[in-house]
Amino acid sequence: MLASTAKSGGPAAGGQRNIGPMLLLLAVIAIAPPAAALPSPAAPRAAGLMDVRVDGRAAPLPARMARRARQTHSITVAIPASAPAIGLPPVAGPDNPDRPLIMIDAGHGGHDPGAVNATHGWREKDVTLSIARAIRTALLRTGRFRVALTRNEDAYLILQERYDLARRLGADLFLSVHADAAANPDARGASIYTLSEVASDREAARLAARENRADILNGVNLSGQSSAVSNILIDLTQRDTMGRSSQFARILEREGASLIPFQKPAHRFASLIVLKSPDTPSVLLETGYISNDEDGGLIRSAAGQRRIADGVVRAITVYFARASAD
Numbered sequence: 157m158l159a160s161t162a163k164s165g166g167p168a169a170g171g172q173r174n175i176g177p178m179l180l181l182l183a184v185i186a187i188a189p190p191a192a193a194l195p196s197p198a199a200p201r202a203a204g205l206m207d208v209r210v211d212g213r214a215a216p217l218p219a220r221m222a223r224r225a226r227q228t229h230s231i232t233v234a235i236p237a238s239a240p241a242i243g244l245p246p247v248a249g250p251d252n253p254d255r256p257l258i259m260i261d262a263g264h265g266g267h268d269p270g271a272v273n274a275t276h277g278w279r280e281k282d283v284t285l286s287i288a289r290a291i292r293t294a295l296l297r298t299g300r301f302r303v304a305l306t307r308n309e310d311a312y313l314i315l316q317e318r319y320d321l322a323r324r325l326g327a328d329l330f331l332s333v334h335a336d337a338a339a340n341p342d343a344r345g346a347s348i349y350t351l352s353e354v355a356s357d358r359e360a361a362r363l364a365a366r367e368n369r370a371d372i373l374n375g376v377n378l379s380g381q382s383s384a385v386s387n388i389l390i391d392l393t394q395r396d397t398m399g400r401s402s403q404f405a406r407i408l409e410r411e412g413a414s415l416i417p418f419q420k421p422a423h424r425f426a427s428l429i430v431l432k433s434p435d436t437p438s439v440l441l442e443t444g445y446i447s448n449d450e451d452g453g454l455i456r457s458a459a460g461q462r463r464i465a466d467g468v469v470r471a472i473t474v475y476f477a478r479a480s481a482d
């Protein structure tokens with residue numbers, strides 16, 4: 157399977173690079189076979205190629221892509237959409253632009269429940285929103301940070317929209333909150349992920365495939381294409397951001413250890429789309445296994461959420477104290 161992620165190209169007025177309003181939409185073009193390629197609404201047009209629509213308009217496949225598509229079973233391309241960017245969320249906290257702005261991203265939402273505890277019906281999207289709010293409350297209590305949430309309701313956002321909001325607000329740190337799941341109901345513990353082309357281990361690769369599956373294009377579920385979507389190419393321009401992301405991950409592992417039951421090692425690497433902002437240090441926190449009754453119960457409880465929030469706030473405080481000392 158071959159995957160390619162193209163950048164949204166167009167320079168904005170004044171020659172400045174501005175991909176904010178030019179949301180990338182991932183489109184999957186599959187050729188026949190496979191027979192069960194993708195569900196509607198895109199009906200096969202010519203023999204083999206799926207029709208791709210962006211904003212309801214047919215998006216022709218570039219000749220080069222079409223050639224590659226014929227040579228491979230499927231190909232993933234990014235198409236710049238003309239859809240307007242979604243509205244910016246409110247920023248809470250001190251009315252001082254010098255204060256660091258933390259963007260908290262509650263994973264999943266809307267028609268994407270995320271992981272589900274089969275016994276109790278607990279849904280990742282509900283837990284992540286509660287934890288995101290708890291982190292916001294704890295951050296605001298310090299009076300030092302400005303805070304925004306990518307979502308503050310049960311709403312669906314594609315992964316690019318999540319980090320795009322952080323970029324448009326000029327966030328200094330992006331923290332995506334999730335809850336893990338595993339077939340083994342005994343699997344427990346929190347972990348911290350930063351971006352890498354190469355997953356640190358098989359579990360990290362599995363997690364990236366699952367989390368990246370959240371993206372849906374115009375009702376077309378990409379879940380069958382997760383391995384292609386998770387194959388991300390990383391720019392050299394992201395190296396500095398990745399270094400700072402890793403620095404925050406290490407601080408979180410250390411400062412949060414007494415409050416958050418981390419796995420060992422807690423810091424892992426994976427090609428997670430939601431962490432792909434080129435210029436915002438970004439970390440994904442898997443707060444625990446929702447598939448495990450004890451972990452799930454903990455991260456659903458107000459007390460458990462408060463401990464996670466306090467651990468995160470300690471780490472953020474240390475991280476920015478260091479940054480200002482540099």
Ligand code: ZN
Pocket residue numbers: 263264270271280334335367
């Ligand atoms: Zn998740």
